[in-house]
Amino acid sequence: MERERVVHATCGIDWAEDHHDVAVVDADAGLLAKLRISDDAVGFQNLLRLLAEHGDSPDDPIPVAIETSRGLLVACLRASGRQVYAINPMAVARYRDRHAVSQKKSDHQDAVVLANILRTDASLHRSLPTDSDLVKAIAVLARAQQDAVWDRTRAHNRLRSHLREYYPAILDAFATKREPLLAREARAILAIAPTPAEAARLTRARLRTAVRQAGRQRRIEAETDRILEVFRRTWLRQPPLVERAMGRQTLALLAQFDAACHACDDLARETEELFLQHPDAEIITSFPGLATLTGARILAEIGDDRTRFAQAGDLKAYAGSAPVTRESGKSRHVTHRRIKNSRLAATGRHWAFAALTASPGAHAHYNRRRSNGDRYHAALRNLFNRMLGQLHHCLACHQKFDETTAFNQPTRSPLTAAA
Structure with missing residues (x-):
């Protein structure tokens, strides 16, 4: 069993945009030093010099607590080989009351509070993981792509809401699609006909060219005739001058939407290429729905970093799939977690939904939860919780997913089932 290291000094940094307040305390909560550093290379060198003056060394680096997990300062601190703890600002606010009930606040005081958090409760907080540079790069691209998807959805909804006010024909032409304006044909037609008047004047040849240039390769003639028929129906219209103005607004919104679509596609391609270079990619993609x-x-x-989640339960709590229990007296309430990694939870919902059709065992598990009274989202969350535990095991043991092992349920005979 690894022996716990005795911490002789701890450091707290109150982060700001252009400067940072630093405090170093000893094991008895005595303030050893305080310093305000600039947010540049000179400030970082001053920080390292201050830590070295109070016992910091490559073999025994002083741990640092800070309220953020991102930025150049955090990246450089992690590169120095020391433990860096990203403390939630809400937790810092509650620790602050232990030191001053008057509710006074200052940047220096917050730095001291952060240092004392590590001095007293370092074991209750998790240091930032020692992930490889490849995973850090994948995280940058994957999160950027996920943000781009959310931006694309917002741009789509904004454009769709605008079109409903004066141009319902274009929405009706692609109404069978879940997000109608994601269709390349819809965007290509909007670019050449941003108003109902221009759509009604489209010739068959020009519309066919737009459909072909959008990437359609099959049933071009039939698609062209269908769209023309929709545009030439009788629709409610805005006054001509207002309609032209709204058409100009459509072109502006369409440019934003096109940019979001291209960003999603480009980032997805780069993310996938980088992910496939990681040795864990083969294990992860062996799971149904991933x-x-x-x-x-x-x-x-x-x-x-395999030491980040020692047990599967730690990973499940981090993802928000494991339930949380609140007890007080005779009251006991079990509910889903609200404090979680929202990105991982969102991906988990997509994973569990896709696994329903990709894995018979996952589908059976979902049906069993529904029959036991779970609602749709609760059953999906429970399925994600189970498969996340399986992923933790497979990554720890370096083995691929196996359907039989993962969902090994005892079979019932027809007589037992009938009973």
């Missing part, structure tokens, strides 16, 4: 992109999102959030 394609290359969703697998990259999973790896980006859990990382490849």
